[in-house]
Structure formats: C-alpha cells, structure tokens
Amino acid sequence: MRKSKIPEAAIKRLPVYLRVLQDAIASEIQIISSSELAERTGFSPEQIRKDLAYFGAFGTRGVGYDTALLSRRISRILGLHQGVKAALVGAGHLGYALSRYSQSRHKDVTIAAIFDVSPQKVGTEIMGIEVNHVSDMAQVCRERGIKIGIIAVPASEAQQSGELLAEAGIEAILNFAPAKLRLPPEIFVQNIDLTIELQSLAYYTSASSEDETQAE
Amino acid sequence: MRKSKIPEAAIKRLPVYLRVLQDAIASEIQIISSSELAERTGFSPEQIRKDLAYFGAFGTRGVGYDTALLSRRISRILGLHQGVKAALVGAGHLGYALSRYSQSRHKDVTIAAIFDVSPQKVGTEIMGIEVNHVSDMAQVCRERGIKIGIIAVPASEAQQSGELLAEAGIEAILNFAPAKLRLPPEIFVQNIDLTIELQSLAYYTSASSEDETQAE
DNA sequence: AATTGTGAAGCATTTCACAGCT
C-alpha cells in the first residue's frame, strides 16, 4: 500500500496545514505560498512542499497554493470530508473533557458514542450523548459506523477496552492510558501518555542532572 | 551542552523504563535484562541498551540491570528524584482532569499551582489547590520553585499564557492549546494537540482516501 | 554462558539546491 511510504510525521503535520488554511480562508486569502505556510506553522517551506507533494501536485509554480482547494484536498486525504466518528471508552474526567472538546464548534471528528462500566454512569448523558455499557460496544459502533476509538480508562482496564474496540471493528485508537496495548497489527494505535510527557519534560529543566553522568 | 546530543525520542522512553522498573521492583525482581525490559516496554533490547548507555554504564555484563539502581538513576537523569512541581494554567475541564490525574497516587510530577482568569474560578479549590489569578503567576511560581508549566486554555489565550509562564521563570511547557507558541528558544515546549491526534488518526482508517490521489 | 556497551551499517526524515512551470 502506498500509504505506508508516507512518514507518520508528515501525516501529523497535515492537520496543522488544515487549521492554518482555514484561518486563511476565513481572512479571505485565496493564495498562499509555502513560505507563508511555513511562517504560520513553524515548519520549513521545503518540508511543507515535500509533505504536500506526497499526495500530488496541488500548487501552481510561480504562484502558490489555492487555499480553498488545498484545504479540501487535505480534508480528503485525511478522510475528514464527510465527518469522522469516534467512540470514547471511559466517562471519567478526561473522557468528559474530551467529549466537551469534540462537541464544541464544527469539528470534523466527533464523539458519536460513549462507553463505561460504572452503573452510575451508564444511562446518563454527556454532551447529549448517552453513556452505554461497554458490553454494547460492538453493536453500537457497527450501527453508527464508528471507526476510531479513544481509550480514557485506568491502565488496568486499557487492554480490555482495546480488545473490545478491536471486536467492534475499530481501525485506529487513541490511547490515553499508561499501558502498552497488544492488539492486532492492522489496528493503528497512537498513545498519549501524560505521565511520559510530564516526566520527560522534567529532563529539559534545570532540576535535571545529566551532568553528573559525565564520563570524561 | 551534551544534553542536546541525546535524541528526544530516547528521553521519552525513559519514563517508560521507569514505570516498568517500578512494577518489577514491586514484584521483588532485583535484576532485569534488556530483553526482559524490551518484552515489557515494546522497544527493542538494543535500543534500550543504547538509550541507557547515553547516560553511562548502568548494567553488569552477563547479568543485566539492577532494578532498584537503574530506577534511581533514571529518576535522577530526568530530575524526578526530589519531586517536580508544575503550574497549570486553565481550570477548565481538561485542567480539572489533569490535576486529578497528577494528584492521584504518589506522582513525582505534581501540580503545585493552578491559574485562571475567571472570577468564578479564582479563589476556589481544585484537588486541594487554590486557583489563583493569572496575574499572580510570576510571584507564586517563583515562591514555590515551579519549573514546568501546563497550558490548558483556549487557543486564543495560549500565547499570553506562555508569555506569563516565561516571565514566571518556567523552563519547560506542556501545551494542550491548538496554537504554536512563540517563546524564547531556551524554553522547551512540548505540544499535545488533540485535534491533530484525532484528525491524523482518521488517515489510518478506511475512510481515508489517499488512493484518489492518482495523477489525474 | 550470558548479557552489556558500542562502532558501523542501514533506514528514515529533513534540508539543500536547482530544474521546471506559470
């Protein structure tokens, strides 16, 4: 598949381009050059051109990129053009924050189902979406055509949640639990681990003491 | 500085090693090999050895690594050995989830101050920490020796929050706002952008249509 | 015998430099 030749890092930059392009469109800017995109995204112009060129030649030489056209193209590349639905597993505080976040404004990825195990939560509504029991996951996800899963449960339940999502036919997972999921390799898993982020941040602080490790 | 020669990716793996080592210590495992670490973390044994070797020779050839010793060493490398304090800017739902998260159990990075602009929030307590007005940021952060900042405000306020944190002497920032911060380069910024994560995840889903990108 | 530590090889990604269009 061609898909696998494109760096994951490049894919992660596409949403940034999209955001900047949408701002530009809102300001009625019709043409934008790679160096202007660079200015607004913080990436280099060459990198932007290379990223876009992975998917075809969207620009006009000597001119730049048509903001509306490029925006539509990137939406399509990402598969956002007709809205993407996600299932949230875990209706705790993080889950609540995520659903508020996703429901706000006209997002192209929305949370279309929420699951939890707690009897206190099942049956309640969060941002207008009923909380279902995790045992209904396969049925609900298939009914609603949900392809993305978000795991926001404690580490101890993460593996099981991942397996349930896999059974529900989910193709990609955003995992906030501090646990390594062991799932079929065709499921794409992206981890966001707040402990890792915070602890590694400490390294870049004066409190970190790498200097005691000098060999010389 | 020697620090800059060590891959950021390697630094991000250190907290994972730390977690696995602490589990091992709790199971009274005293010695662990790079291949056992690999098994438990999902990284390769060579990579683990190389990561650790950046900071010195912590293992014993023919034997493995002493779990307690290695755990202490990594803590020290990251600067976690005497606890790290973070300031949270933004007491919204995400901020609330983060503070719950950080306060739970015996974390080595804790939220030691919370800031917001809303008069409804300033003066209230979240997880036992008083919410201060952002105008007190410099004073409070310096008093408490806070070196890490967490931005959990809307995009429109992110830049200003970053500048206030910079003035407060913060050295590293975890930014959840979908905005590129323009701050002095000595401040290390790590971005976690939920929109980027969700939108890029959509690419790895069957709904994505890179195949339509044929020459045309 | 087993496992670490590490130079060298292999990949992947980014940057450079310029040819190719408009």
Place this chain on the structure above:
DNA sequence: AGCTGTGAAATGCTTCACAATT
C-alpha cells in the same frame, strides 16, 4: 521573476553485529 516539485546530500535515529566483561 517567482514559487513549486524533487532528486541528492545531510542529518538523525534505529538496528546490527560483535568485542568486552562478569
């Protein structure tokens, strides 16, 4: 003249393979 698209060079990270050590 200006800006894109792209091979080639440079850089950075990972994997390999094995010498060193217990």
